[in-house]
Amino acid sequence: MREVVSIVRCESYEEEEVFKALQKSIDLIGGIRRFVKEGDRVLLKPNLLYGKAPEKAVTTHPAIVKGIIRMVQEAGGKPFIGDSPSIGGLMKTAERAGIKEIAEEMGCPLVEFNNPVSLSDRRGNFFKSIEIDQNVLDADVVINLPKWKTHAQMLLTLGVKNLFGCIPGARKALWHLKAGEDRRRFAQVLVDLYQIISPSLTVLDGVIGMDGNGPNSGRPISLGLILSSTDALSLDQVVCDLLGLPRLSLMTNRVALEAGLGSDEIEIVGERIEEVSISKFELPKLSSLNWGLPDFLGRLLKNTLTSKPVLEKGRCKKCGQCVESCPPRSLSLTEKGPSFDYGQCIRCFCCQEVCPEGAIHIEPGWILRGYHQIRGTKFNPTRSVFL
Ligand code: SF4
Numbered sequence: 001m002r003e004v005v006s007i008v009r010c011e012s013y014e015e016e017e018v019f020k021a022l023q024k025s026i027d028l029i030g031g032i033r034r035f036v037k038e039g040d041r042v043l044l045k046p047n048l049l050y051g052k053a054p055e056k057a058v059t060t061h062p063a064i065v066k067g068i069i070r071m072v073q074e075a076g077g078k079p080f081i082g083d084s085p086s087i088g089g090l091m092k093t094a095e096r097a098g099i100k101e102i103a104e105e106m107g108c109p110l111v112e113f114n115n116p117v118s119l120s121d122r123r124g125n126f127f128k129s130i131e132i133d134q135n136v137l138d139a140d141v142v143i144n145l146p147k148w149k150t151h152a153q154m155l156l157t158l159g160v161k162n163l164f165g166c167i168p169g170a171r172k173a174l175w176h177l178k179a180g181e182d183r184r185r186f187a188q189v190l191v192d193l194y195q196i197i198s199p200s201l202t203v204l205d206g207v208i209g210m211d212g213n214g215p216n217s218g219r220p221i222s223l224g225l226i227l228s229s230t231d232a233l234s235l236d237q238v239v240c241d242l243l244g245l246p247r248l249s250l251m252t253n254r255v256a257l258e259a260g261l262g263s264d265e266i267e268i269v270g271e272r273i274e275e276v277s278i279s280k281f282e283l284p285k286l287s288s289l290n291w292g293l294p295d296f297l298g299r300l301l302k303n304t305l306t307s308k309p310v311l312e313k314g315r316c317k318k319c320g321q322c323v324e325s326c327p328p329r330s331l332s333l334t335e336k337g338p339s340f341d342y343g344q345c346i347r348c349f350c351c352q353e354v355c356p357e358g359a360i361h362i363e364p365g366w367i368l369r370g371y372h373q374i375r376g377t378k379f380n381p382t383r384s385v386f387l
């Protein structure tokens with residue numbers, strides 16, 4: 001089936017401009033009443049990764065969330081906002097991100113995900129069971145509201161990745177451990193989650209996105225776009241088109257399409273790709289985790305071949321949040337700051353994701369760096385020279 005993705009320009013977070021752009025974007029794919037009926041309980045799932053001010057571009061902007069609440073309420077739905085931030089509770093995170101204020105103003109409850117339910121009904125493709133919060137399952141409609149950002153482990157966080165927050169709190173670490181060092185395996189977790197939750201609508205906040213050292217410490221970058229679709233997988237593919245990246249460079253796209261889930265036949269409505277493509281967007285320094293080598297060799301050469309988290313000592317405030325967030329406990333806090341056990345490290349980059357100071361960055365393995373130094377070429381995170 002041909003999926004439809006709308007692309008609409010939106011140059012600022014001025015409230016009325018955002019509302020009009022959201023309306024246009026959703027009207028282009030059938031209008032809000034296609035998704036929300038009178039009396040529906042509608043879960044809005046923004047990106048509330050970490051409690052930072054809206055202008056830092058870490059979280060979905062409150063103007064986007066507010067605009068969607070308004071549309072849902074006008075359609076007779078009963079919206080509520082739900083998420084499970086990486087560090088700190090939902091209320092604190094939402095307050096810092098400007099979401100709590102608009103939620104109160106609009107009479108829209110905030111619900112923290114802390115009630116995991118293990119599902120084993122095989123709606124997913126890759127895992128026998130998966131844990132999702134009860135509130136997600138109880139909603140009549142799920143509207144997915146991701147932010148357009150880079151992601152140290154998965155290259156980008158967009159529509160499919162945003163649903164990882166539907167796994168409550170500390171359970172996320174278990175799924176990181178289950179996936180281990182295998183980025184493909186982690187993508188399978190995300191694709192399973194996407195299939196099971198199956199949001200009715202995904203609206204991507206790409207007005208101001210984040211590039212570089214995302215998803216928490218990158219650079220806010222003006223992109224001026226809102227994308228909407230019933231199919232987050234298609235939407236994620238269109239973002240790759242806009243960035244000039246091969247669609248399969250995003251592992252969630254690759255895993256889903258190779259398994260016959262979703263489609264790459266996409267109808268784009270609204271703006272044309274050529275007119276709004278993004279020419280300057282810095283990707284994270286991501287290199288293949290196993291380089292296609294046999295497992296034993298991959299493990300042996302892991303520290304030299306693969307990207308790894310590295311500390312910038314001058315920026316570290318020794319808060320210990322990275323240590324807390326490390327699923328395999330391969331980080332310890334010393335007098336000089338966190339110390340990495342790279343043998344144990346599974347390269348999930350949760351430490352980089354949660355560091356409030358941007359003190360952890362990703363460094364490619366030295367073979368890859370050396371290769372590019374010798375050739376005088378630039379590191380390209382979407383390609384591996386050895387595969
Ligand atoms: S690296 Fe970041 S998260 Fe870790 S202790 Fe330092 S400031 Fe805190």
Ligand code: SF4
Pocket residue numbers: 309325326327328329330331340344345346347348349350351352
């Ligand atoms: S050190 Fe960082 S990248 Fe390595 S396992 Fe821990 S959190 Fe993940």
